[in-house]
Amino acid sequence: MSKLKKNDKVKVISGNNKGKEGKILKIYRDKDRVIVEGVNIIKRHTRPNQKNPQGGISQKEAPVHISNVMLIDPKAGEPSRLGMQIIEDESGKKKRMRYGKKSGEIIIS
Numbered sequence: 211m212s213k214l215k216k217n218d219k220v221k222v223i224s225g226n227n228k229g230k231e232g233k234i235l236k237i238y239r240d241k242d243r244v245i246v247e248g249v250n251i252i253k254r255h256t257r258p259n260q261k262n263p264q265g266g267i268s269q270k271e272a273p274v275h276i277s278n279v280m281l282i283d284p285k286a287g288e289p290s291r292l293g294m295q296i297i298e299d300e301s302g303k304k305k306r307m308r309y310g311k312k313s314g315e316i317i318i319s
Contacts, residue, residue, distance in 0.1 A: 212237070212276050213292040213308055214244065220279040221289045222249055227274070231282065235271065243273035250274050283310035284317065292317070 214220065214234060221231045232247040250272045258265035283290035290312035297307050297316070308317045 212239070212242070213294070214276065214279070214281060219282045219284075220244075220246060221282055222246065222274065222278055223280050223289060224278045225274065226250070234279075237276075238273060241273070242276045244276050244279060245271050245273050246279060247271065281310070281317070283312045283315070285313040285315045286310065288312060 214237065216234050216237060218234050219231065220234060222228055227249045230246075230249045232249050234244050235247050236245040238244070248271070251269050252272045254268050254270065256262060256265055256268055262268075280289035281292055282288065290310040292308050293311050295307050295309050295316065296304050298304050309315060310317055
């Protein structure tokens with residue numbers, strides 16, 4: 211079970227795209243994969259069709275395994291592991307919140 215969410219800023223920590231940063235566009239929880247903006251770009255050769263009468267080569271992001279990306283801590287600006295904290299708000303309700311283990315700051319997304 212991953213603690214990452216859509217629109218989180220992550221850094222790729224292993225693989226061909228190591229060191230690249232981007233925003234999570236989509237998460238496939240059943241396959242443990244994420245699509246990160248500008249990372250793992252593939253080229254697809256397409257024939258001319260109704261949608262694209264010209265045809266040609268299109269580029270898009272391919273999924274990366276979720277274990278190969280790490281959340282960037284907003285305060286530290288570096289990749290950090292995530293933890294969960296139970297916090298009580300003013301009304302007395304308890305909420306589970308994510309926090310960056312590097313800075314200890316709660317991540318609001």
